[in-house]
Amino acid sequence: MAGGVWLNGPVGLGADSRVLHTGCRTVLVVVPFLVAGIRLMDVLALLESDHRVVVMFTVAPARNGSVCHGADEFVRSQGGLLLPWEQAVQCEFDLVLAASETAVEQLHGKVMLLPHGAGMLASRSRARSAGPDAHPVHGLDRGALVHRGRLVPAALGLTHEDELGVLRESCPEALSVAVVAGDVCFDRLVTSVPRREHYRRALGVAEGQPLVVVTSTWQPESALGSHPDLLERMLDELPSEEYRVAAVLHPNIWGVLGAWQVQAWLADCLRAGLLLLPPEEGWRAALVAADAVVGDHGSVTSYAAAIGTPVLLAPSPPERFLRPGSLAEVVSQGAGRLRLDGSLPGQLRGIMGRHSPRWQARVAGAITSRPGQAAGALRRAMYRLLDLSEPCRAVPNAPVPLPAPWGAWPRPVCGEEAE
Numbered sequence: 001m002a003g004g005v006w007l008n009g010p011v012g013l014g015a016d017s018r019v020l021h022t023g024c025r026t027v028l029v030v031v032p033f034l035v036a037g038i039r040l041m042d043v044l045a046l047l048e049s050d051h052r053v054v055v056m057f058t059v060a061p062a063r064n065g066s067v068c069h070g071a072d073e074f075v076r077s078q079g080g081l082l083l084p085w086e087q088a089v090q091c092e093f094d095l096v097l098a099a100s101e102t103a104v105e106q107l108h109g110k111v112m113l114l115p116h117g118a119g120m121l122a123s124r125s126r127a128r129s130a131g132p133d134a135h136p137v138h139g140l141d142r143g144a145l146v147h148r149g150r151l152v153p154a155a156l157g158l159t160h161e162d163e164l165g166v167l168r169e170s171c172p173e174a175l176s177v178a179v180v181a182g183d184v185c186f187d188r189l190v191t192s193v194p195r196r197e198h199y200r201r202a203l204g205v206a207e208g209q210p211l212v213v214v215t216s217t218w219q220p221e222s223a224l225g226s227h228p229d230l231l232e233r234m235l236d237e238l239p240s241e242e243y244r245v246a247a248v249l250h251p252n253i254w255g256v257l258g259a260w261q262v263q264a265w266l267a268d269c270l271r272a273g274l275l276l277l278p279p280e281e282g283w284r285a286a287l288v289a290a291d292a293v294v295g296d297h298g299s300v301t302s303y304a305a306a307i308g309t310p311v312l313l314a315p316s317p318p319e320r321f322l323r324p325g326s327l328a329e330v331v332s333q334g335a336g337r338l339r340l341d342g343s344l345p346g347q348l349r350g351i352m353g354r355h356s357p358r359w360q361a362r363v364a365g366a367i368t369s370r371p372g373q374a375a376g377a378l379r380r381a382m383y384r385l386l387d388l389s390e391p392c393r394a395v396p397n398a399p400v401p402l403p404a405p406w407g408a409w410p411r412p413v414c415g416e417e418a419e
Helices: 034-047 071-077 162-170 172-177 184-202 230-237 251-257 259-265 267-271 283-289 299-306 317-321 327-334 344-351 357-367 374-386
Strands: 025-030 053-058 095-098 111-113 153-158 178-180 211-216 244-249 292-295 311-313
Touching: 025 034, 034 053, 034 071, 034 095, 034 184, 034 251, 034 374, 095 374, 111 374, 153 162, 153 172, 153 374, 162 172, 162 178, 172 178, 178 374, 184 283, 184 299, 184 374, 211 230, 211 283, 211 299, 230 244, 230 267, 230 344, 244 251, 244 283, 251 259, 259 267, 283 299, 292 299, 299 311, 299 327, 299 357, 311 327, 311 344, 327 357
Parallel strands: 025 053, 025 095, 095 111, 111 153, 153 178, 211 244, 211 292, 292 311
Antiparallel strands: none
16 A cells, blocks of 8 residues: 555544444454554454454564565455554554554554564564674563553553563563463464364374375574475375375465465475465464374474474574573473484374473463463453453363465466466
């Protein structure tokens, strides 16, 4: 959308003459990048069926004014009303939902700040963009929560009690707005586990056929950044009549490169039977369906371990950058190590079927200290900020939808004409 063009939306001057219902509370969802928008969709489900609330979206720019590719397309794919940023900063909202602190200090309204991964405390001790000499940081640093002496969030969603101790040291003024809610993404994964066979059928996995999910974050030291041929090796060494292989790539890979480039790089893999999960949804269903996950230190690998899926960590150099006591370190202590100089089928057979309840419980306990409670806690917090009574309808905690991967059926790849 061209800069300076405003929408006739449900906010601003004259809004009462445009809306279906007058007096609605207004909620703005801030999407600075794809993964933040994806995470907030679970939270938005808690506002469904309430005619007292109207929701709209905006794409927040980075500090240099740039925007992330795919953010506006994501909003439109969800059917959301997308306000230009220039309009959003000139309007007042009853609630601002954000899964990143990016630019939210410029908005007018009560901000509810949530994590866009597994917890507010990043597993990596230093920001990648800050350079090798940067000091350790995390999502609860005062610099992320306070702007010019003003505490930005009116509610700060935490996943774990332990985060309160960190917050007490890093930004004690935010303790009064902290809400230990748990992890709604994890809760939905747990709810989805009984649907494992449904997900496997949707992925085209035959009965008794192992499904291996390869997952990677986006930085150069990630699983696919360090080993660009990992997926090719998996498909070469795992016979297609015996195994299915799926890939879950971090949304930042899609956001930085674009869908065409991702599919172009993986064109041979897709022809060989790779199931490529889109970034918006499907990855959780794939984790539930998987017999093994090969990944790095990202949240997806942690969620897999937390629901009991066997994990092999791909060789990568960043373990020295892991924050001591982080979720990734807990995962690392119990996961297997993939050896690229050994037989991949042999290593996978060695971990499939293995289950360590103690390790699984440790990982799940590091992800959330309020298992099963996140949806209820987050809905209470949102309605408190909206100054509305909570709906009488039950709090939703639905299983994740069926996956729809690229590669599940024969289809043109990268411009290839269908015969």
